[in-house]
Amino acid sequence: MSATIDSFELKLDPPLQTARETLHTRQGVxxxxxxxxxxxxxxxPLHPFTESFEACKQALERATKAYTDAGWPRAFRVVSKTTKGRLRYPAARHAVSLAALDLEAKQQETPLYRLLGGQATGQVPVNATIGDGTATETAQRAGVAKRAGFPAIKLKVGAGSIDRDVRRLRSVRETVGSHIELRADANGAWNRADAQQFLSETASFGLSYVEQPLPVEQTRAHGQLRGSGTGIALDESIAETVVTTLLRKDVADVYVLKPMAIGGIDIARGLTKRVRQAGATPVVTSIFESAVGRMGAVHLAASLENLPPSGLATAERFETDLAPDPAPVRNGAIEPPTDPGLGIEGVTIDG
Structure with missing residues (x-):
């Protein structure tokens, strides 16, 4: 038995703007x-959704030795340690669990989505993401997404005033019509009064949900925003509070599940069942991984029935990647690879 790790750094264009920083590259292992x-x-990894890059790499170094010495149980033990019920190394565990699943699926000569319990599902619908801009710019980008066949569009909001975002959303809805799903992502930009104003002034636009309208420190207050006709989704809050706790508190309508941040596609698949049992909606998305991690999330989405459009249309942001994309977005959807495992071969590490 042998295992190896290799660090990599992939260029992004345009850069990835998070709530804390602007990323020009994505570092991984x-x-x-x-x-x-x-x-x-x-x-x-992407802190604070996951551990830091340094902690992740160190955990995988230990897991590599553990796998070589004693196999999968020891390797999983290294990356599955918890603190107060949360995984210490979710990104590292994602890597170990994905490798185990990919290897098993290849040995069984079956695509990974079938190993996960899915059937031949056809295509995985995905949403387009539109960043901040003027009303005219935002509407133009939405028109491009509509012509490309995307069934859903997610708009970044919260960078400017509520009135500005209302104008942007009105222009988008007028551009794309009533049949395309619209989502808004505030990244915790508002207080409760601002969020209530936004929900009130956009009620006629038919938004499916607003993602993380309040900061993580006000996670429980999200429950007080529900019932307006627009769903309330949690994203950043999931990095601070385990999903099962949030479900018990009943604070949201939608839960944005990122396998890399949760600890693996196996854990994410189990959580989708828990979310649905609680009467809420799961949405699968990513934190900008290479073709390897991205295909893991694609297979996860393909293994689930009646899943809303996923946030997996990220390949075009990478100037470089670890492998050719085996499942590009076409007409607003991704067709999962049918080759054994992830469907990826010929990985190249440039550094």
């Missing part, structure tokens, strides 16, 4: 096991 076939796993 590729975890590989076996010699023929090979299981591939990826850890591309």
């Amino acid at each position: 590729l975890f590989q096991v076996g010699t023929g076939p090979t299981g591939l796993g990826e850890a591309t």
